[in-house]
Amino acid sequence: MSNARRPEGVIRLLLVDDDPDDYALTKEVVAEMPRGPYELVWVSDYESAKEAISKGDYHVFLIDYRIGAKTGLDLVKETQVHALHGPVILLTGQSEDEIDTAAMSAGASDYLEKNRLNAVVLERAIRFARRQWETEQELERKVAERTKKLEAANEALLDADRRKDDFLATLAHELRNPLAPIRNALEILRLAQGNPNAVEQSRQMMDRQVRHMVRLIDDLLDVSRLARGKLRLTFVEADLNEVMQDAIEAVLPIIQKAGLTLEAPRHPEKLPIVADRVRLVQMLTNILGNAAKYTETGGKVTMSAALNEDHYVITIRDTGVGIPPELLPKIFDLFTQIDRTLNRSQGGLGIGLALVKRLVDMHGGFVTAHSEGTGTGAEFQLRLPLKPPETSHER
Ligand SMILES: Nc1ncnc2c1ncn2[C@@H]1O[C@H](COP(=O)(O)OP(=O)(O)O)[C@@H](O)[C@H]1O
Numbered sequence: 331m332s333n334a335r336r337p338e339g340v341i342r343l344l345l346v347d348d349d350p351d352d353y354a355l356t357k358e359v360v361a362e363m364p365r366g367p368y369e370l371v372w373v374s375d376y377e378s379a380k381e382a383i384s385k386g387d388y389h390v391f392l393i394d395y396r397i398g399a400k401t402g403l404d405l406v407k408e409t410q411v412h413a414l415h416g417p418v419i420l421l422t423g424q425s426e427d428e429i430d431t432a433a434m435s436a437g438a439s440d441y442l443e444k445n446r447l448n449a450v451v452l453e454r455a456i457r458f459a460r461r462q463w464e465t466e467q468e469l470e471r472k473v474a475e476r477t478k479k480l481e482a483a484n485e486a487l488l489d490a491d492r493r494k495d496d497f498l499a500t501l502a503h504e505l506r507n508p509l510a511p512i513r514n515a516l517e518i519l520r521l522a523q524g525n526p527n528a529v530e531q532s533r534q535m536m537d538r539q540v541r542h543m544v545r546l547i548d549d550l551l552d553v554s555r556l557a558r559g560k561l562r563l564t565f566v567e568a569d570l571n572e573v574m575q576d577a578i579e580a581v582l583p584i585i586q587k588a589g590l591t592l593e594a595p596r597h598p599e600k601l602p603i604v605a606d607r608v609r610l611v612q613m614l615t616n617i618l619g620n621a622a623k624y625t626e627t628g629g630k631v632t633m634s635a636a637l638n639e640d641h642y643v644i645t646i647r648d649t650g651v652g653i654p655p656e657l658l659p660k661i662f663d664l665f666t667q668i669d670r671t672l673n674r675s676q677g678g679l680g681i682g683l684a685l686v687k688r689l690v691d692m693h694g695g696f697v698t699a700h701s702e703g704t705g706t707g708a709e710f711q712l713r714l715p716l717k718p719p720e721t722s723h724e725r
């Protein structure tokens with residue numbers, strides 16, 4: 331609305347009426363209304379009314395039921411005046427029940443008989459119509475806002491649903507994968523019973539594959555426990571040096587198999603920490619396992635710990651494929667995998683880092699990832715308090 335040049339507080343009324351006498355009458359009535367100031371603008375035919383309404387510069391529309399060959403209801407419906415511009419009060423020659431009903435269903439706020447029109451009646455009708463119209467508008471704004479929020483929520487749900495579908499496919503694949511080499515190894519065992527070399531090789535192969543499956547399934551169980559709030563931590567006193575050693579032992583076979591060097595100098599001092607020891611090893615194993623998985627043969631993985639006042643910082647760095655900057659913020663989300671073609675042989679479910687994030691959070695710490703982009707390696711930092719805050723206990 332362009333009320334800029336109008337004096338403040340003036341209530342602008344548009345009268346649509348084809349009878350000059352009725353205009354004169356309405357003008358007199360309006361002049362007597364005490365709560366103004368009011369400004370009454372008159373148009374006398376259907377087309378000028380349409381034009382005036384479309385300018386949208388009025389607070390209330392007073393519309394005669396008869397406008398030439400057409401009716402006020404036609405005008406209300408055609409211009410959507412009530413929905414778009416302001417409240418409508420329909421004026422009629424005499425009381426007619428059908429007009430009353432039709433007026434309301436067309437969206438008019440009120441309906442007045444001309445021969446009973448006076449300053450009190452009209453002013454009250456205007457006041458009520460405006461208040462009601464504003465309430466309606468406010469309600470519609472709220473509904474629109476709510477609808478927008480619901481749509482966004484729905485979009486998020488659909489997205490999560492799609493990711494779950496993808497995840498199911500990946501899961502089936504990942505669980506099926508180790509079975510082929512295990513079946514091979516069984517066949518080799520059957521054929522080469524006397525050959526200790528072949529037996530040992532098969533045994534090692536089956537051991538690796540079964541371990542891999544156990545890890546996958548354990549991760550899955552953890553995700554499901556976390557989702558249901560069923561995961562409990564057991565905090566104990568531990569030495570971070572030993573925790574890191576356990577993690578190294580767990581990933582060493584993978585690191586060696588990938589042809590990588592691991593540099594993890596033991597910290598010269600004891601590094602006391604109160605934490606869930608098993609979960610701490612799991613977090614480090616997940617990050618180290620990724621470093622091994624996403625680094626090409628000949629690369630290097632390093633791990634170190636430092637004490638900063640009241641917390642430890644564990645840094646795990648690799649010289650691998652790196653992480654594109656736009657994907658960095660997403661890698662801790664469940665089921666995020668950057669490029670499955672990159673590590674098809676390595677597999678994975680995209681839940682390792684999501685678990686790390688939740689677990690470190692339950693310890694009152696946090697995890698961050700850095701990478702300068704594809705091909706530049708990646709660095710993960712775990713920040714852990716010396717002991718978890720009280721609220722973390724028995725979570
Ligand atoms: N050290 C790393 N270097 C490069 N990319 C990584 C590294 N660690 C994690 N990522 C990326 O983050 C994704 C999520 O990791 P994770 O949750 O452990 O799932 P997964 O290893 O099963 O794919 C990986 O798929 C990979 O794209």
Ligand SMILES: [Mg+2]
Pocket residue numbers: 616619620678680681682683
């Ligand atoms: Mg992983």
